[in-house]
Amino acid sequence: MHQLTLAEIARGLADKKFSSEELTKVLLARIAQLDPQLNSFISLTEDLALQQAKAADARRANGESGALLGAPIAHKDLFCTQGIRTSCGSKMLDNFKAPYDATVVAKLAAAGAVTLGKTNMDEFAMGSANESSYYGAVKNPWNLEHVPGGSSGGSAAAVAARLLPAATATDTGGSIRQPAAFTNLTGLKPTYGRVSRWGMIAYASSLDQGGPLARTAEDCAILLQGMAGFDTNDSTSIDEPVPDYSASLNTSLQGLRIGVPKEYFSAGLDPRIAELIHNSVKELEKLGAVIKQISLPNMQHAIPAYYVIAPAEASSNLSRFDGVRFGHRCADPKNLEDLYKRSRGEGFGPEVQRRIMVGAYALSAGYYDAYYLKAQKIRRLVKNDFMAAFTEVDIILGPTTPNPAWKIGANKNDPIAEYLEDIYTITANLAGLPGLSMPAGFVDGLPVGVQLLAPYFQEGRLLNVAHQYQLHTDWHTRTPTGF
Ligand code: GLN
Numbered sequence: 001m002h003q004l005t006l007a008e009i010a011r012g013l014a015d016k017k018f019s020s021e022e023l024t025k026v027l028l029a030r031i032a033q034l035d036p037q038l039n040s041f042i043s044l045t046e047d048l049a050l051q052q053a054k055a056a057d058a059r060r061a062n063g064e065s066g067a068l069l070g071a072p073i074a075h076k077d078l079f080c081t082q083g084i085r086t087s088c089g090s091k092m093l094d095n096f097k098a099p100y101d102a103t104v105v106a107k108l109a110a111a112g113a114v115t116l117g118k119t120n121m122d123e124f125a126m127g128s129a130n131e132s133s134y135y136g137a138v139k140n141p142w143n144l145e146h147v148p149g150g151s152s153g154g155s156a157a158a159v160a161a162r163l164l165p166a167a168t169a170t171d172t173g174g175s176i177r178q179p180a181a182f183t184n185l186t187g188l189k190p191t192y193g194r195v196s197r198w199g200m201i202a203y204a205s206s207l208d209q210g211g212p213l214a215r216t217a218e219d220c221a222i223l224l225q226g227m228a229g230f231d232t233n234d235s236t237s238i239d240e241p242v243p244d245y246s247a248s249l250n251t252s253l254q255g256l257r258i259g260v261p262k263e264y265f266s267a268g269l270d271p272r273i274a275e276l277i278h279n280s281v282k283e284l285e286k287l288g289a290v291i292k293q294i295s296l297p298n299m300q301h302a303i304p305a306y307y308v309i310a311p312a313e314a315s316s317n318l319s320r321f322d323g324v325r326f327g328h329r330c331a332d333p334k335n336l337e338d339l340y341k342r343s344r345g346e347g348f349g350p351e352v353q354r355r356i357m358v359g360a361y362a363l364s365a366g367y368y369d370a371y372y373l374k375a376q377k378i379r380r381l382v383k384n385d386f387m388a389a390f391t392e393v394d395i396i397l398g399p400t401t402p403n404p405a406w407k408i409g410a411n412k413n414d415p416i417a418e419y420l421e422d423i424y425t426i427t428a429n430l431a432g433l434p435g436l437s438m439p440a441g442f443v444d445g446l447p448v449g450v451q452l453l454a455p456y457f458q459e460g461r462l463l464n465v466a467h468q469y470q471l472h473t474d475w476h477t478r479t480p481t482g483f
Helices: 006-014 020-038 046-061 103-110 153-160 177-183 217-227 271-286 299-320 336-347 350-363 369-389 415-420 426-431 459-472
Strands: 041-044 072-076 114-119 166-170 186-189 210-214 257-261 290-294 395-399 435-443 446-453
Touching: 006 020, 006 217, 020 041, 020 046, 020 072, 020 114, 020 153, 041 153, 046 114, 072 103, 072 153, 103 114, 103 217, 114 153, 153 166, 153 177, 153 210, 166 217, 177 186, 177 435, 177 446, 186 217, 186 459, 210 217, 217 435, 217 459, 257 271, 271 290, 271 395, 271 435, 271 446, 271 459, 299 350, 299 369, 299 415, 299 426, 350 369, 369 426, 395 459, 435 459, 446 459
Parallel strands: 072 114, 072 166, 257 290, 257 395
Antiparallel strands: 041 114, 166 210, 186 210, 186 435, 395 446, 435 446
């Protein structure tokens, strides 16, 4: 039963092959048995899960239906869950029980999804390897010595190991797409403003976006359907109708114009990954797509710009964790300054502290123009590159990451080496565009992802292309040994 996708679960529940309660019990037992190897969960919510599963079964018995009614999922531990610890992977929030549900959590619960737990993540979503979590590193089910990617590494490892069919995640610079690539999943970062950020603990507010992680594009369509939509509680949420993502999965790719940026195939890209990307291009050509080389000339400036803007916003967002209102408070503070310094010094890990310092520096008087303002100008150039490219092509295709998952600890003393691994993903966040990663093969037994980018609000197109690709390839069906 643990091999079933969300779509298969929906059919099984509708045909009364099993109940949500039965399925939930199977998956909870599987998590108890296998997660100690992976560390993909921070909190399990067994009681809530069984209660939601029974309620979903009762709703189905009363004639209700719906693709998510009774479907087991988990939430990245930065989505606020009422009365349940919401840690953001940080000691700072180790004792924080959210007083309300995030919009995403509430919407999915209303659709009948069953929450099995809260997944591990890099502290405050800062990282590409899930090694900065206060709760310890997450292991990649494809090779337990390797990272699962980050920051949504817990959601990715759990879904890849078949502990559950799908999970929520967030992407500020790649944190849905990169772990999807590293664990052989399909992950979608929606257009900025498509999914409400209300109750999603902020890292960099102008870049953060929630989205689905699952094994197939078909399942991402189902989960995104439950997450997307306008929310008056989020001032950056966009009032744009949500299309039926499942309905457009089977649109033909005949004549689809796919752009492949020449800058993507530079020296930093593992040639074995380049080959797999070319294979995926050939596959899509067979399905009727037309391939065109394009250029994104400002791409080379994206990493430095991102690593100014994201820490700048983080330094502001994380100022609320001061030891006064909620979160960790140091013992016996001598005075107010001591309270701030020790609470924050003890509560935040090294990567978070580094980013707060970089961000505060970039925003400080005298440096603002040189760093923050300049980075914002680069951001506009990156966006303009995409706008120009999308006058010529419908979709942009390339690698999700320059390398496959590295060994745990490999970048321990070199944060910049890890930042450079975000080269292909962060441009979509800077521009606010939707992006998807899907399985495209293996290198040394480790999964490789191909990334698709589309114009604003074309999530349906991304899911359509990925679904068609998955109907003709079987990379996404491969299962890690031992799971
Ligand atoms: N790796 C990037 C960072 O550390 C992106 C993380 C994310 O998308 N949350 O900022």
